[in-house]
Amino acid sequence: MAATRDAVLEALKSIHVPGGGTDIVAAGVVRALDVSDGVVRFVLEVAAQEAEAYGTIKDAAEAAVKRVDGVAAVSIVMTAHAAKAPPPDLKPGRRAEPDGPQPVPGIARIIAVASGKGGVGKSTVAANLACALAAEGRRVGLLDADVYGPSQPRMLGVSGRPASPDGKTILPMRNHGVTMMSIGLMTNEDQAVVWRGPMLMGALQQMLTQVQWGALDVLIVDLPPGTGDVQLTLCQKAKIDGAVIVSTPQDVALLDARKGVDMFRQLNTPILGMIENMSTHICSQCGHEEHVFGHGGVVAEAAKMGVPLLAEIPLDLQIRLAADGGAPIVVTQPDGPQAQGFRHVARQLVEAGQA
Numbered sequence: 301m302a303a304t305r306d307a308v309l310e311a312l313k314s315i316h317v318p319g320g321g322t323d324i325v326a327a328g329v330v331r332a333l334d335v336s337d338g339v340v341r342f343v344l345e346v347a348a349q350e351a352e353a354y355g356t357i358k359d360a361a362e363a364a365v366k367r368v369d370g371v372a373a374v375s376i377v378m379t380a381h382a383a384k385a386p387p388p389d390l391k392p393g394r395r396a397e398p399d400g401p402q403p404v405p406g407i408a409r410i411i412a413v414a415s416g417k418g419g420v421g422k423s424t425v426a427a428n429l430a431c432a433l434a435a436e437g438r439r440v441g442l443l444d445a446d447v448y449g450p451s452q453p454r455m456l457g458v459s460g461r462p463a464s465p466d467g468k469t470i471l472p473m474r475n476h477g478v479t480m481m482s483i484g485l486m487t488n489e490d491q492a493v494v495w496r497g498p499m500l501m502g503a504l505q506q507m508l509t510q511v512q513w514g515a516l517d518v519l520i521v522d523l524p525p526g527t528g529d530v531q532l533t534l535c536q537k538a539k540i541d542g543a544v545i546v547s548t549p550q551d552v553a554l555l556d557a558r559k560g561v562d563m564f565r566q567l568n569t570p571i572l573g574m575i576e577n578m579s580t581h582i583c584s585q586c587g588h589e590e591h592v593f594g595h596g597g598v599v600a601e602a603a604k605m606g607v608p609l610l611a612e613i614p615l616d617l618q619i620r621l622a623a624d625g626g627a628p629i630v631v632t633q634p635d636g637p638q639a640q641g642f643r644h645v646a647r648q649l650v651e652a653g654q655a
């Protein structure tokens with residue numbers, strides 16, 4: 301007999317919140333319950349200060365659900381949200397508590413790689429930039445926060461689930477000199493993930509603070525395209541030292557890129573510059589240069605917005621084959637012409653003390 305959602309909820313109602321009283325279903329702690337093909341998934345959304353007490357409750361909930369007829373597997377994700385802030389203490393002579401975005405311990409700088417529109421090559425740029433910075437001798441981390449299409453595991457050639465030996469912290473993956481963590485490694489491949497706001501914030505915060513990044517000179521964050529929850533959460537939680545905006549030269553892409561620049565400006569995040577990707581195409585057969593998506597659009601837009609243009613990256617088959625094959629072009633052909641734009645950006649950022 302297949303397990304039903306009602307039967308699972310009934311089982312969860314037998315588990316009480318810490319200290320007794322009401323049950324976890326009535327308390328609204330059980331979220332995003334999904335029961336399909338005998339697999340039960342849900343989120344326990346709890347206040348940060350109660351997270352420890354919920355450790356045993358999570359175990360009890362798992363055991364109770366496993367006893368339900370037809371349940372083959374149970375996956376519970378616990379997300380901790382901060383409690384409501386206490387009212388401000390207006391007594392004179394008190395030192396102000398830190399407020400707003402905070403630096404992440406051990407990470408000297410954070411650079412966000414963003415794009416207004418999807419598919420413009422933001423992840424390709426992030427992967428190449430991270431590897432190029434590592435080649436410059438920087439200690440580099442790459443956080444793939446593209447919840448809608450995490451592609452860094454494929455681009456950096458890593459797979460498998462990150463280990464968590466102590467159950468509290470997560471060991472990142474490492475390849476090509478870059479320490480990497482991806483939201484894609486925390487979910488099942490091919491699984492369409494519908495993220496709710498609080499789940500997203502929990503996952504992002506976990507990846508920033510619970511991953512053992514070690515000491516880093518710079519953490520590159522590959523953001524999802526657009527101007528949504530992830531961008532806002534990231535800039536509100538962590539001190540972002542700068543954003544790099546990737547765009548193709550087409551008008552539609554530029555329009556969205558402008559929105560991205562505006563958003564970072566509103567969040568007081570410095571814009572380090574724009575990168576024009578798929579700028580020009582040189583035919584590998586005859587050497588003829590074509591401007592597939594137009595040319596020069598980003599340089600003009602960057603000038604209009606008073607933002608530096610960091611590089612123009614060609615549309616090139618080698619770049620795609622390298623990125624999709626698990627070793628970015630700056631790793632496979634560091635001296636080739638296709639890698640030079642990325643390496644130039646890395647050097648510029650290092651020289652400017654930005655990476």
Ligand SMILES: Nc1ncnc2c1ncn2[C@@H]1O[C@H](COP(=O)(O)OP(=O)(O)OP(=O)(O)O)[C@@H](O)[C@H]1O
Pocket residue numbers: 415417418419420421422423424425446449451524525577578613614615616617619620621623624
């Ligand atoms: N300069 C380039 N030359 C050739 N192919 C490229 C180039 N840049 C990116 N690509 C290819 O285009 C595709 C999309 O690139 P990528 O995944 O980096 O885009 P994205 O902006 O991160 O997309 P998404 O919005 O889905 O996250 C990939 O297959 C990638 O290999």
